[in-house]
Amino acid sequence: MTAIYRHLLNLFLLLILAALPLGLLNMDEKVSIDLDGMVTVIKEFFRGLFSGEAWYYSQGGRARLILSDLVSYFLSSYLxxxxxxxxxxxxxxxxxxxxxxxxxxxxxxxxxxxxxxxxxxxxxxxxxxxxxxxxxxxxxxxxxxxxxxxxxxxxxxxxxxxxxxxxxxxxxxxxxxxxxxxxxxxxxxxxxxxxxxxxxxxxxxxxxxxxxxxxxxxxxxxxxxxxxxxxxxxxxxxxxxxxxxxxxxxxxxxxxxxxxxxxxxxxxxxxxxxxxxxxxxxxxxxxx
Incomplete structure (x- = not known):
C-alpha cells in the first residue's frame, strides 16, 4: 500500500508541475501563480480523457491523435x-x-x-x-x-x-x-x-x-x-x-x-x- 500511495503522490505532483507553466502570470512586473487556472486545466484534462479530447494535440490548424505519433517516439527513446x-x-x-x-x-x-x-x-x-x-x-x-x-x-x-x-x-x-x-x-x-x-x-x-x-x-x-x-x-x-x-x-x-x-x-x-x-x-x- 505504501508503494501505491507513493505513486499516487508522484502522479499528483506531476499534474501540478505540468500545469505550473500555465499558472505563472507576469503582472505589473510581478510573478503570480493562478491556482484556480491550474486546477481548471487539470480538471479539463481528466474530462478530456473520457470525452476523447485529451488524446488529441494541436498541430497548427489540425488535430492529431497523440498515440499515433507517440509510439514511434517511445520506441526511439527505448532503443x-x-x-x-x-x-x-x-x-x-x-x-x-x-x-x-x-x-x-x-x-x-x-x-x-x-x-x-x-x-x-x-x-x-x-x-x-x-x-x-x-x-x-x-x-x-x-x-x-x-x-x-x-x-x-x-x-x-x-x-x-x-x-x-x-x-x-x-x-x-x-x-x-x-x-x-x-x-x-x-x-x-x-x-x-x-x-x-x-x-x-x-x-x-x-x-x-x-x-x-x-x-x-x-x-x-x-x-x-x-x-x-x-x-x-x-x-x-x-x-x-x-x-x-x-x-x-x-x-x-x-x-x-x-x-x-x-x-x-x-x-x-x-x-x-x-x-x-x-x-x-x-x-x-x-x-x-
Whole structure:
C-alpha cells in the first residue's frame, strides 16, 4: 500500500508541475501563480480523457491523435536507452569485477572531472571534438546531430548516455568486488587451486550481480535525466523531443506534456524489466 500511495503522490505532483507553466502570470512586473487556472486545466484534462479530447494535440490548424505519433517516439527513446544500458552493464562488469584493481584510480579521477561538467556542456565538447577531428582528417567520422528521421545520430548520443552511468556503476561494482574477494568462500576457492578466471566468473560475479540489480534504478534514472539533454541537443527523435519540438512550434499543450511524461515512466519500467530479464538469464547461465 505504501508503494501505491507513493505513486499516487508522484502522479499528483506531476499534474501540478505540468500545469505550473500555465499558472505563472507576469503582472505589473510581478510573478503570480493562478491556482484556480491550474486546477481548471487539470480538471479539463481528466474530462478530456473520457470525452476523447485529451488524446488529441494541436498541430497548427489540425488535430492529431497523440498515440499515433507517440509510439514511434517511445520506441526511439527505448532503443537509445536499452542499447546504452546494455553497454553500461558490459563495461561495468568487465571493469568493475574482472579489472577492479586497475580501475579504482582513474575512475575516481574521471568522476571528479565529469562531475564538474554539466551535461549540456559535455555534449557540446563532444560535438566540437568530432568537428575538429573531421576537419583535421578530412573525413566524416560521427554525426554531431540527427539531420532527419532517416539519418539519425547514433554514436555520440549513446556515448553521452553511457559515460556517467558507466563510471558510477564501475566504481560501485569495484567496491563490492573488493569486499567479496576477502570473503572466506573466495579464499577457500583459492586454496583449492581453482583458477582466477573461474573464481571471478562463477564465484565473484554471481555475488556481485545482486549489487548491480540494486543499482539499476539509479542507473536508469540517471540515463533518463540525461535523455532530455541528449535528445534536444543531438536533435534525436524521442519522447522528450516530442515535448520540446511541439511546444516550441505549436505552443504548450498540457495534455501532450502529461501523456509524454507518463510515457517516460512507462519507458523507465520497460528498460528496468528488460535489464532484469537479461541479468536473470545471466544468473541462470552462471548457475549451470
Amino acid at each position: 537509445y536507452l536499452i542499447i546504452s544500458a546494455i553497454i553500461v552493464m558490459i563495461i561495468s562488469i568487465s571493469l568493475g569485477i574482472f579489472l577492479w584493481k586497475k580501475t579504482n584510480r582513474w575512475i575516481n579521477a574521471s568522476l571528479g572531472f565529469i562531475g564538474m561538467v554539466p551535461d549540456f556542456l559535455l555534449v557540446l565538447m563532444l560535438q566540437m571534438a568530432v568537428v575538429y577531428i573531421n576537419k583535421s582528417l578530412g573525413v566524416k567520422t560521427f554525426k554531431v546531430a540527427s539531420s532527419s528521421i532517416d539519418d539519425p545520430a547514433i554514436f555520440l548520443p549513446i556515448l553521452t548516455l553511457i559515460l556517467i552511468p558507466a563510471i558510477y556503476l564501475v566504481r560501485s561494482l569495484s567496491e563490492a568486488t573488493s569486499e567479496i574477494t576477502t570473503e572466506d568462500y573466495i579464499l577457500l576457492a583459492k586454496s583449492k587451486g581453482l583458477g582466477k578466471k573461474y573464481i571471478y566468473l562463477y564465484h565473484v560475479t554471481t555475488n556481485v550481480l545482486p549489487f548491480l540489480k540494486a543499482d539499476l534504478h539509479k542507473v536508469i534514472s540517471i540515463m533518463i535525466g540525461n535523455l532530455f539533454i541528449v535528445e534536444y541537443l543531438y536533435n534525436t527523435r524521442g519522447l522528450t523531443s516530442f515535448i520540446f519540438v511541439h511546444s516550441s512550434k505549436f505552443g504548450y499543450q498540457y495534455n501532450l506534456v502529461i501523456i509524454c511524461l507518463l510515457s517516460l515512466f512507462v519507458l523507465y519500467m520497460f528498460c528496468y524489466y528488460s535489464l532484469r530479464l537479461l541479468l536473470a538469464a545471466a544468473e541462470r547461465w552462471l548457475a549451470k
